[in-house]
Amino acid sequence: MKQKSEYVRSERGGDTLFTVTPAPAPKFIYLGVIGAIAVVMGLPMLPLGIVLIGIGGLAIWAAFIRDMRPPEHRGTSVIIVGPDRIEAAGRTFKAEDIHRLLIRNAVTGQEGDVTIVNPSVSVAAGMGYRAKVAQIANALTLEGGGKATVLAGGMDEVTAYGLLRDVSRAIGFERAA
Secondary structure: OOOOOOEEEEEEOOOOEEEEEOOOOOOOOHHHHHHHHHHHHHHHHHHHHOOHHHHHHHHHHHHHHOOOOOOOOOEEEEEEEEEEEEEOEEEEHHHHHHEEEEEEOOOOOOOOOOOOOOHHHHHHHHHHHHHHHOOOOEEEEEEEEEEEEEEEEEOOHHHHHHOOOOOOOOHHOOOOO
């Protein structure tokens, strides 16, 4: 079973504390296989095969270790919400200075998911991997003072919308039903 993102809500004094754990990055199996093939092909061609081994090793690293999401989407985030403020990432935002709270995807942004041409197998594999990463690249973003600040990232859509609703309720932007 795949691990999803999650958040835990707790009370501390008069504040509500949200601890957000991002989902782990997906693995790019197609690139890993290509890297393994390059390493195997480079072994019998030593010393010139060192280049192939290096390229293959880099591909394996990119496939299984590298996380292409922005840094704020990779680690645990803590958001403290009071009746008149939100604290996150070492910053405090007064409720009256917040224009809106929204969900923004770090991978897709404003892009659509329309493909006009018939892609090659390698392009289709890359697009598939990008789509997997996009599923867990949602962030709770606060806009205020002409700037957007990521409060927590690396979430799937369900977790992101749940966090948005709970943070909005805690600061009084939304009344409980």
